[in-house]
Structure formats: C-alpha cells, structure tokens
Amino acid sequence: MKNIFINYIKHLKTNPENLWFRKKLYGWGWTPVKWQGWITILVAVLIFVFFWVDLMSGKNILINTVVIIIDFFTLLFICYKKGERPSWQWGPKKED
DSSP states (O other): OHHHHHHHHHHHHOOTTOOSEEEOSEESSEEEOSHHHHHHHHHHHHHHHHHHHHHHTTSSHHHHHHHHHHHHHHHHHHHHHHBOOOOOEESSOOOO
C-alpha cells in the first residue's frame, strides 16, 4: 500500500511541461498538480455549490441549471487545455 502512495507522489512531481493537471495514475481523469489547477477546482466547486443551493431553494431553476452545466463544461475544457490528455491507466507505466 505504501508503494502506491510513493508512485503517486512521484507521478505528480514529474511535470516537465508545467501542466496544471496530470492524468490520474489510477483510473481516468485529471488531478491538479499546480496551484493554478487547485484554484480552478476551488472556483468551480464554489460556483457549483452556490448555484446548487439556490437551485434547491426553487428559485431561478432554469438559470441555475444552465450555470451549473456551463460550470461543468468550462472545468472540463480548462482541464483538457491545461492538462495531459486523459487515458485509462492502472498504475505507473512499466519502464522497458
């Protein structure tokens, strides 16, 4: 189990292209590795929570839904532009 965490930390620290997001070491998707990536995630979550709470109150249902959808796709776009291309992987790549 300890080896998994060591591999994960090593994976996140190797960032020669200075990307905001690296692809996940296990599974599919991204993980923030630079402060810009973490700020992006924080802002997206804050926008989502604010508009979700307003949506649950029953006010401005259409506007809140549209903002949440735009927030989601904007986050995906930023991750795609500022990160590695995501792909499914299960652990570090084997060195030949």
